[in-house]
Amino acid sequence: MASVGIIGAGIAGLAAAYELHRRGLEVTVFEASDRIGGFIQSERIDGFLVEHGPQTLQRTSADLEELLRRVDLEDACIPAHPVASKRFVVRGGQPIPLPRSPRELLRTPLLSPRARLRLLAEPFIVRSHRGTEESVARFARRRLGLEVFDYLVEPFVAGIFAGDPERLSIRHAFPKLFELEQEYGSLFWGLIRDRMKQRHHPAPHRPMFSFIEGLHMLPRALAEHLPSHAILRKAEVLAVRWDEKNPWTLSFRANGRVSTRFFDIILCATSLHRMAKIRILPPLERHPLETVAHPPIALVALGFRREQVAHPLDGFGLLVPAVEREFQILGTLFSSSLFPDRAPEGHVLLTTFVGGMRHPELALLPDEQLEALVLQDLRRLLGITPPPVFRHVWRWERSIPQYQLGYDAVIACARDVEMSRPGLFLAGNYLEGISVVDALHTGLKAARRIIQHLREEAAGGLAKLLLGD
Ligand SMILES: Cc1cc2nc3c(=O)[nH]c(=O)nc-3n(C[C@H](O)[C@H](O)[C@H](O)COP(=O)(O)OP(=O)(O)OC[C@H]3O[C@@H](n4cnc5c(N)ncnc54)[C@H](O)[C@@H]3O)c2cc1C
Secondary structure, eight states: OOEEEEEOOSHHHHHHHHHHHHTTOEEEEEOSSSSSSTTOOEEEETTEEEESSOOOEEOOOHHHHHHHHHTTOGGGEEEOOGGGGOEEEEETTEEEEOOOSHHHHHHOTTSOHHHHHHHHTGGGSOOOOTTSOOBHHHHHHHHHOHHHIIIIIHHHHHHHHSOOTTTBBHHHHSHHHHHHHHHHSSHHHHHHHHHHHHHHSOOOOOOEEEETTOTTHHHHHHHHTSOGGGEETTOEEEEEEEOSSSOEEEEEEETTEEEEEEESEEEEOSOHHHHTTSEEESOOOOHHHHTOOOOOEEEEEEEEEGGGBOSOOOSSEEEOOTTOTTOOOOEEEOHHHHSTTSSOTTEEEEEEEEETTTSHHHHTSOHHHHHHHHHHHHHHHHOBOSOOSEEEEEEESSOSOOOBTTHHHHHHHHHHHHHHSTTEEEOSTTTSOSSHHHHHHHHHHHHHHHHHHHHHHHHHHHHHHHTTO
């Protein structure tokens, strides 16, 4: 039986481990921290269910559905409340609902009449040349105008990537928008064509969801379907060495001691910045991988009695555009409006994001200062009366990888790393998209590549035997 050493027990590593174990391979997962799940961490404290990382998943693929079925999680899924389709963006210090239909778009106070007129020009803007690399900001301003960029695009980029649209690449960060322009010459015509296609072949509904006890139920269920000895916690991988004989020797530190283990295959499923630190021997060129920014972000979860919040909290949450300069937060999720049982009876839970590429320094402030800053903004935006009855701060010093201009070099380098040594594979959120489901897919795909590689090796070995080589 071939053995696979997997580095990292985030969703990518665990999905791969689950799939390889199911196919009969021997897997060992090395996890540097004492918890599995990577960014996916849910914790119930004083009756409030807090998510430290991702907050929602989307049912976007058949692979995900099958996995949920196999690990018996279907009954634990809870769809987001219908109010989640309503989102607020701040303009002039007020949360204003985002338009949800063309008719609402033409009336929304979020955009001036001039900006709405400018939107109507979108179908007539010439498409960019496929070869030119454009930032998200340039793309959006060129196609949609400055105001739509400021109030619709920029806050979403901060909400999804914690990113800076001036530096993110449209082709890598939002490939679907890039392709719509390339294929149809206009986002407007592209969306209309998509709608028409869907009349004949309706696209699957992709609702948002979580699990009864939070997103951490997913990595936990994957881990529970592995043998108990398959995951080593507090085991940080330092180096992997390839040679003809073994073929992979993996060195890791656990309990203050460095030990080695041998494997046929190595799958590296860590974040990009951690991967760049693991020594690969003989050495490989990995410079482009070391240049990717991962901005810090803080999550401030605050609980209130319902009557302490004037706003109806009838939505997903609010986003604060960078042009609304009197505010410092990136946005706030109305966590207890989204899913049931996130706060004790008669209470609400709000999760606020601070930092990212916009204000990296703020994410690193001490807890009390962060709380004060969040309360100052929420008092104005949601009519909150302090003090909160519950508070919990969590920080990621290095969060989401930024798919910035020049990201082609990163993808090419990752591909070279995989091709350069037989039996070395990569998975993670820097390859095909930053969502949990994207990362999970890279794990499943890596597992399939590993099985294919082993089949080819076996076929090669058999051929040698038959030919008496
Ligand atoms: C604040 C925040 C909010 C987010 N919100 C959402 C959301 O709402 N929806 C969504 O879909 N996505 C969201 N995301 C993105 C998503 O959570 C991540 O992209 C995804 O979980 C990444 O999974 P991964 O397995 O690729 O990596 P990770 O989760 O980073 O896991 C990698 C693991 O490898 C381990 N490791 C690293 N180095 C070593 C080593 N040398 N040896 C052993 N182990 C090592 C780490 O400890 C970690 O456990 C959010 C991310 C953040 C930070």
